[in-house]
Amino acid sequence: MDNLKLKKIATEARKDIVEMVYSASSGHPGGSLSGVEIATLLYFEIMDIPSFTDPDRDRFVLSKGHASPLLYSMLCAKGAIPKEELKTFRRMGSRLQGHPDMKKLPGVEMTTGSLGLGVGAAVGMALVGKSDKKDYRVYCLCGDGEIEEGSVWEACMSASHYRLDNFIIIVDNNNLQIDGEIGKVMNPYPIDEKLAAFGFDVVTAENGNCFDCLRSAFGKLNEKNGRPKALVAKTVKGKGVSYMENQAKWHGSAPNENERDQAVNELNEELARLAEEEK
Numbered sequence: 001m002d003n004l005k006l007k008k009i010a011t012e013a014r015k016d017i018v019e020m021v022y023s024a025s026s027g028h029p030g031g032s033l034s035g036v037e038i039a040t041l042l043y044f045e046i047m048d049i050p051s052f053t054d055p056d057r058d059r060f061v062l063s064k065g066h067a068s069p070l071l072y073s074m075l076c077a078k079g080a081i082p083k084e085e086l087k088t089f090r091r092m093g094s095r096l097q098g099h100p101d102m103k104k105l106p107g108v109e110m111t112t113g114s115l116g117l118g119v120g121a122a123v124g125m126a127l128v129g130k131s132d133k134k135d136y137r138v139y140c141l142c143g144d145g146e147i148e149e150g151s152v153w154e155a156c157m158s159a160s161h162y163r164l165d166n167f168i169i170i171v172d173n174n175n176l177q178i179d180g181e182i183g184k185v186m187n188p189y190p191i192d193e194k195l196a197a198f199g200f201d202v203v204t205a206e207n208g209n210c211f212d213c214l215r216s217a218f219g220k221l222n223e224k225n226g227r228p229k230a231l232v233a234k235t236v237k238g239k240g241v242s243y244m245e246n247q248a249k250w251h252g253s254a255p256n257e258n259e260r261d262q263a264v265n266e267l268n269e270e271l272a273r274l275a276e277e278e279k
Helices: 003-024 029-032 034-046 065-077 083-088 117-133 150-161 182-186 191-199 211-219 258-276
Strands: 057-063 138-143 165-174 201-205 229-234
Touching: 003 034, 003 065, 003 083, 003 258, 029 065, 034 057, 034 065, 034 138, 034 211, 057 065, 057 117, 057 191, 057 201, 065 083, 083 201, 117 138, 117 150, 138 150, 150 165, 150 229, 165 191, 191 201, 201 211, 211 229
Parallel strands: 057 138, 138 165, 165 229, 201 229
Antiparallel strands: none
16 A cells, blocks of 8 residues: 555544544553554555454554554554444443453454553464464564563563564554653663564664655565564654654543644644645
8 A cells, every 4th residue: 555545544543543532531642643653554554354353364462452542543444443433432331442352342352451461462372373374473562661561571582482483573662651761760772682682583663653664674574484573663652743742641641622622633734735645
């Protein structure tokens, strides 16, 4: 898919994320917005998902489950969730819980929320795929603050031990977590060198909000050589909403009405600009 179409999908997804969190008066916009280009490229170009029940489909596991608006925006863009249902985000009885629930919603590969849990589950899926001689790949998106959890590294050790070259961990490296800069809270750097030491083929995308940069990075991770894969994507927390960008306070805060209006207006302006570019 060409970049212009991907950018339109990404911008609509950002609007959906803002609207969901605003409607619920609760949620995590910052880390949802930072991962939009990663998820858009995966769902609309890289992953092979004939249907969400196809046993041979590629899998996407959102290990940083608090960024559920990102996942729901993608599932909506793929037609798995009606647009109107996004307004039920975090409501009692809704399929769209604050953390994704695999028993409620097709397309959610794993119930996540407890940080680190999704990485281990994704490694397990990849191990099953290898054991069953399947060709599907498992993509796992985690946060850079999340990799401070020890269980992440236990899972990575397993991925390397079992030679899971069908497993791809993606670190959304926006450099901010709920308490501030990750290097000041609990420094995980150098992330790429740590993953390489665990036996991963590692590529860094210097601009993880650029489709061309991401496409090039993913393209370098296709070799079936018995080594698990890792992409460290340097992104911007709150990307696409001016007042949210690079601000830790938007890790888990909802915009008020004026802030929501400003965000939607900015994103509508971007959609109008893309429409002009398309002409």
